[in-house]
Amino acid sequence: MTKTLFLNPPSFDGFDGGAGSRYQAVREIRSFWYPTWLAQPAALVPNSRLLDCPPHDIDREACLAIAKEYDHVIIHTSTPSLRNDCKVAEAIKAQRPQTVIGFVGAHAAVLPSETLKASPAIDWVGRKEFDYTCKEVAEGRPLAEIKGLSYRNADGKIIHNPERELITNMDELPWVVDVYKRDLQVEKYSIGYLKEPYISLYTGRGCPAQCIFCLWPQTIGGHKYRVRSPENVAAEMAHAKKLFPQVQEYFFDDDTFTANLPRAREIAKKLKPLGITWSCNSRANLNYETIKLMKDCGLRLFLVGYESGSQEILNRVKKGVTLEEMRAFTKACKEIGVVIHGTFILGLPIETKETIEQTIRFAMELDVFSIQVSLAAPYPGTELYEMARLNGWFAKKDKTDIVHQDGLQQSTLEYPGLSKEEIYEAVDRFYRAYYLRPRPILRIIKTMLEDKDVCVRRLREGYEFFRTMRQRRKDLQAACAAPAAAA
Template sequence: MKTLFLQAPSFDGFDGGAGSRYQARREIKSFWYPTWLAQPAAMVPGARLLDAPVEELSVEATLDIAAAFELVIIHTSTPSFPTDVRFVELLKARCPAMLIGLVGAKVAVDPADSLAASSAIDFVAREEFDYTCKEIATGRPLAQVAGITWRDADGKLVHNPPRAMIEDMDELPFVAPVYQRDLKIERYFIGYLKHPYVSIYTGRGCRSKCTFCLWPQTVGGHRYRVRSAANVIAEAKWIKENMPQVKELMFDDDTFTDSSNLPRVHDIARGLHELGWTWSCNAKANVPYESLKIMKDNGLRLLLVGFESGDDQILHNIKKGLRVDIARRFSENCRQLGIQVHGTFILGLPGETRETIAKTIAFAKEINPHTVQVSLAAPYPGTTLYRQAVENGWLQPEEGGHLVNDKGVQLASISYPHLSREDIFHGIETFYRSFYFRPSKIWEIVREMLGSWEMTKRRLREGVEFFRFLREHQA
């Protein structure tokens, strides 16, 4: 079937792709690659991948493009689901014979209610959906496709048997050729990555049990299944030869540096160095010094690290598997080796108080990552955090989908008897101002700008967007 893999139009600047940890508008305009749509797109001959938010396509323009296809598969999320359903209904009204399906964590954890939301949706995919999409695109009857919930001719919802996890990750084709063919890679910005960048996965799943983290608890699972080092290096070589404008590779695995994976990381690093790559990756704040040095000596530039909190009790509450003293030592090791760190923090996790917020801000200033991102605790359905929030009355079940406002900005969904949503929400402004409006941090940013006219232009644009975010957030 002529197949379109689609990130549907949504809020202005909304990053809803599967590579996004939080589907929302950012403080500065940022977009992750829609890797989890690119993967099945690489498996369906003649398919197209369209990222409408990144291309700033209107609903009408996207409908015009989608109308040329027989099968449309849309990635959806809890925040974007209402607008995605409206788009599906408009598309079905224009093309009644079209087959339309939804994929993503939202429909994986709640397939029945997701499908029941509109008769225009023909099926939703559960579990990993790469081969699910491929089988449907080849024309296999929905009744014979594992891992979907679908609507039969009588309108009855049918739950097919589950689909097994993919074990041989090397059997999946590269996603980079799909990026090159279908996406405008210059439109993908991440403030702490070189531009243009490319992000890929070298594996799926995460052994950590963080209660708030969406993908391991819904689609990816807790077993870390990886591609071989040779396979990863082969895709890096393809990108180097076919996408010469790319300045940095980002490995977007939930925890690329998992302790079970370090020998493979060392092999990948050495292979990337031979190819002349600058690269970055996600990491937990417990990577040993010896591994950090091997990575740095072989082209590593930056680590994206989820510190989450500066309070040990909160880290214990969310099953982070980390202590503040370990994170502090890790940060010092990175500083000694010259590895930049982009630190992410979350406000409003179980155990949060005004005092712990102040403690986390002080910790962030102490370890001083090059840049930070501060998010609000997001109880996505399907996560342990969501169940805890409902069971303890921190969140009403009917409010489970209220994760962003009508402009796509993240909301504080959880409240506690001692700490209101408003306190948590406005804690973000306090955090950012305390961290960035220090003379030492301002000078650090200015010094970075002085070294490059390109960086100067970029930081000025981001600065305008950041101050606009602070004003809107405060209002």
């Protein structure tokens, strides 16, 4: 077994490469999800180490010093961070040429040849689910014999080995919380709407929904929801409770934890005796009874993708939920006392000035506790990417250029009658229209008055939020000035 480092490298300041399906970028406030996609294979490789640089403020120099001690480095990359990650790989090779370097992640899974061609420092690329691919490379097996792997042979030719089957028995995978305990500082991870410190992990992979923009189901996880048993999930939570007595909340980061409702209800029942606070991703279509049961078993918050206030857009992106269902779900959550963090996307096909206003009004009508507004990100491998390519919606020649030089999202799509600058500007307007109202302000103040630590946190987040909004306006001004300068 080679000495293996699983690496999430330093990138843009505050860049969250482990973020979900729509937002691999620097966010409005400093936020980091757990590198679960790396922690899972790390748990399969004895004596490995998981190094998550961004949340731990590990710069390139410190990262290289650590990487120098390892024979095998596996880097998790993403579409917006690929160029940077290649530079890190090249620096690792420069200081220790015999180091074997592999790249994994959705971008590498969809574009294995292009990823290998991005840098001569990359020895192999893992496709689809790469847990056992990483394990077998670490075991020293010849690259030619490993399924789900692409590599260069001795002649420099790129070889794509046969696909690896998706994991069907998810209970066979080791728990990730032991890797978290060994290699990560949980206090370094923060998400604005979750209690701190928090821990996130997966109880299953894949999602039966067909949303055209969602990254993981279309690139790695698939559309079949493959799950761990309720007994397995509850056992890991009991173990995590002992490992992390300081953790205030657990988040189940499955694309749609409630996709299998009988299982979700069974997990909830098994969590109740543990007395833990937990949250999860959910579609906005659960009934009152299910929400109430989960609340009674420790559920605090749903992360819900509302996406748009236009039913036409929701239909076009195959959301599978109606505006009326969303309204009923939101009303039920409020009555029961379950908090909602709602996410919205601007720039989905085919956005107009009118649909943007519809979405802003819809969000204000729902009036959930907090929101996130992101820009449509057409990642390679998604149906949204193919639609944009076929219809000529990309605003730039480089279709993978989806963040600014500071790591903030940029608008990469535009439509007849709606420019990318107008879509980009609408994010700032959306946030201001939503949050600069009496009810959201009073909600935030109430949480600050109830807890001194929360007060300090909200003040920090407020400063970061308005600082980011200022930077967004600067990015917009620069984008508008560039065509004029070229002319």
